[in-house]
Amino acid sequence: MSWLPPDEEDEGFDAWDESDVRVRPNPKGTKPRTKQRPAHVDAVDARVLSVDRGRYTVLVDEDGDDERTVTATRAKELRKQAIVTGDRVDVVGDASGDEGSLGRIVRIQPRTTLLRRSADDTDAVERVIVANADQLLVVVAAANPEPRPRLVDRYLVAAYDAGIAPLLVITKTDLADPKPFLANFSALDIPVIRSAQGAWPLDELAPLLAGHTTVAVGHSGVGKSTLVNALVPGTDRAVGHVNVVTGRGRHTSSSTVSLRVPTGGWIIDTPGVRSFGLGHVDTANILKSFSDLAAVAEDCPRGCTHLPDAPDCELNEAVADGRLPAARVDSLQRLLTTLVKQPGASLDS
Template identity: 80%
Template structure:
């Protein structure tokens, strides 16, 4: 026989009456809400070194007498804003940096630059990689894996779009001569640093990095994180090898981290990638990454798309006269077509 609850008139049998009913208080409270927020005048300024699952490692009082690394979370009012490596932020709460303490980021300071990418050229959603960098160090290998001109072009487009000065570092020069590949960018006035046989070009890179915040990017397996480990001893960034079958590098570094270079400046190591989407960039800005072509394109008719089917395009005339290389113009047009389509 199943049990049935008693009727209302039988509540007395369980000893219940109206006084046993609890009234739930108003969960929102009775105090009126206000848009006034504290100004956090006592906030500490810091540099975001890394981001990991809602926790932000921040260096406070940089270069000061009480320089320290603290762990923080974000304030509720910043929940819709991305906080990325390189950001300058205001931090309140326990900023001592002692083990077990947790401070709070309450404000993101104005950014000078933003390096962005998208998943692919059809994705209009931008993903911010780093903030406040003023140099982009494009690391390529002379071989194993083979360098890709179009990937370097994409890095250059992203750098010029963000207002960041690019430079190219070539590794594994003992495996192949990078000269023919670098000829693709000879007219762009981009500084190039080559590794010597069996040694990193640390002495040459030191004055270039000093006084700057440099973000390192590159195809998986080119030796980018190994170079960062050489520049900042004791960092122990994960490194990997190139797959002998596919010729592709294996993803090793999985996070973006900002590191202080002992000889001066900061370097931000990013995970290796095999593609770099530019779907968020206006195609009209692509020409800025090809300064050698931009000078010629200034003579194009108004509204010229610079594509292969564009009538009276000055780029075609320059190729026919030998002023521009056909492969260089082709690379530019392929990139432009992928963005336009």
């Protein structure tokens, strides 16, 4: 049976006109792709308070007459960028905050600081914890669980690398004398607040938080979330207990959340951690944080590690002749030793 029209069977393919051929439409549309994006001039400024499975709770019109929390998602063009607690963002869409409403984050504003960690010291891939914090509140227990000076060293390295000022709160001082532990950090000029179980020194701590965005970190079970609950009544952050067999705290808080302190400032509570990788850290930032030592280290040989066995290290010579206090140089060298085992790490000043 012929497949050509009956009256054109003998004319062959020449009988067909191009206009008779059905052209399949472009399934993706006919508009050419462009890298230009809307300016979103109507976007409103917001602070990211928490992140939960692709949904962001943000605060709009902070300290204004119409301050409100809004649930938002991220714009498609931001899908490869991490949005974290503490970020300042631009939001479009329904930013009314009404039940069922949903805004859209279209821009991340420039960040002033980034507190980061890696999975371990060999992993250069950073995990951003919070953005725009200017203080790091390190919470440590004097006992139950036992304090870990080297973990605190890692917190301090991350803080100095990010340009964030550290504070130290030592809890459960009624269970053990914290002086031996605190001696590790006596030369670092870090504010230290002591507390016993059930007796938080809020009058001493609150003025240090006012006007700042402070991120709280600590080993599980040290009382970090309990302290946050005391600073921000009604928060009800989950708290845990220490295992009597292992001496370790149980992970309780599973999310990072930013909370307004009634006496002023913001505190960001983070999940408890048992390790804090530093594979992302620029070691030069550690020395910069010790400005008095950095000035002396300018006379060190190129490539000097500034460690105790470094040949012709000006820091070691300054300790030997009494120009620098040994305890402060030892504190710097202990932090640098935390990083020196990383493959490819550079300790150039």
